[in-house]
Amino acid sequence: MAGGPIREEAVHEKKSQLVSDRSDSRFSLLRSLQTYKGRAQTGRYLIEGIRHVARAWDERVPIETLFIESSALQNPYGQKLARRIRQTNVPLVRLAPRLYQELTRANEPQGIGAVLRQQWSPITPIDLTRTCFWLAVESVDLPGNLGTILRSAEAAGVSGVIFIDDGADPHDPACVRATMGALFSLKLVRCTLREFGDWARARDVAIVGSSPRGLMGYRQFRCRWPSVLVIGSEREGMSDELSDLCDFVLKIPMCGNSDSINAAVAAGVLLFELAGQRPG
């Protein structure tokens, strides 16, 4: 656990007033971060639950605001975590139970969450090594699928994730939850399709797509480094414009009567294939 010496003092909750009014601006901000518009306007996002807050803390992600609901924060580890974070002078919002219930999206609410600042990197100065590979996401319909894909991407060792245009939002609460904290360690880039194509061409990055109509089995592909695996929507696949940019289009051969597998599973199979082909 990071965060300097620990003094086991009580959280000075009394010092932070209870927010119990729906029109309170602190509550309005939290609510707005559940919408795409609110996240885009503020450049912030929400995380929820002990595991996510603990991992953000461990990875030294700056926490802008901590929010708790004392009666729901019963877990001793969660209480300790809240005290530690408070000792670094992170602002605390104490929510009334009614407002917290309105806010939380957790199945089993743990009474703790935080506001973080989105961290985006520009595409142009990305350093490339010979053995790096990237994930690029054009569009994913279900935020939970996107989160599962980002979790796989981090575990497979991608150098980062490029979001093409605005077809997918990694800071959607359902996506954040499914990443299980992997989001905090990923380098995130957003750019237009044109910028993406220019970047790949200028730096000789192989663009690798996948499609049921791909001509090459994914295991026949021999990875040329550096490369970027691109993912399109579950239903529609990649756009024609993105398909045109691809140097390779792989397919996952399937047996039986199924013509598809879960999109997050397909992305995982391809990501770990690329990861496994890396030298060393």
Next chain:
Amino acid sequence: MAGGPIREEAVHEKKSQLVSDRSDSRFSLLRSLQTYKGRAQTGRYLIEGIRHVARAWDERVPIETLFIESSALQNPYGQKLARRIRQTNVPLVRLAPRLYQELTRANEPQGIGAVLRQQWSPITPIDLTRTCFWLAVESVDLPGNLGTILRSAEAAGVSGVIFIDDGADPHDPACVRATMGALFSLKLVRCTLREFGDWARARDVAIVGSSPRGLMGYRQFRCRWPSVLVIGSEREGMSDELSDLCDFVLKIPMCGNSDSINAAVAAGVLLFELAGQRPG
């Protein structure tokens, strides 16, 4: 589309009385199939939605009862499907909207579903070929994960799925939904752990487990056929008894700060690795 010549008659819905009473035995049966106990006692299970009913029909799975709610069955293809099934004298249950809403678990209910008979095969007479591989499931906590795994298993070409003891139920509605119909083409076996071990030993089947503590990277493993990949619970992994049976325990090497990926993704990565190693 299977099912013989099609006559575009109206469904003779008038002939089947509307079920609008909660205590009607036909409704009670449908409700009971949403519980493990009800499924175990009757040996039946429920499917819901046009895609699932159509696939069951295409694959000539016997449909015991069709149920519809006329006002929700607006899709023309769904209506045609209902007419075709009715022409083969499958009993129809017409549910009142109120009862249907109580029954359905779909996010966007389509007004159609069916009762199917569970199809289980005994383990002993399973024929093995040199190139076959199986999936064995000891326990999966989330039915949706199990369904996604079964969908991957069918697409990867497993010969069938063995359920060890009763730690997982492939006929749970959430599992059935996530299989996207793959369940209908899979050979399903249930047996005790002891029977499983005896079967594998007698037939020289390699038992392949996976664990973060596995000693062999999954890509280093060279598949000896026939073999069976065993899956344990998302949280607890395989039981000690099952681990003791394993000839190999593989791990998926991970980078970054993550120590795990989604269980269904992990199963997919391993299933497609085994599938890809098959000769031919």
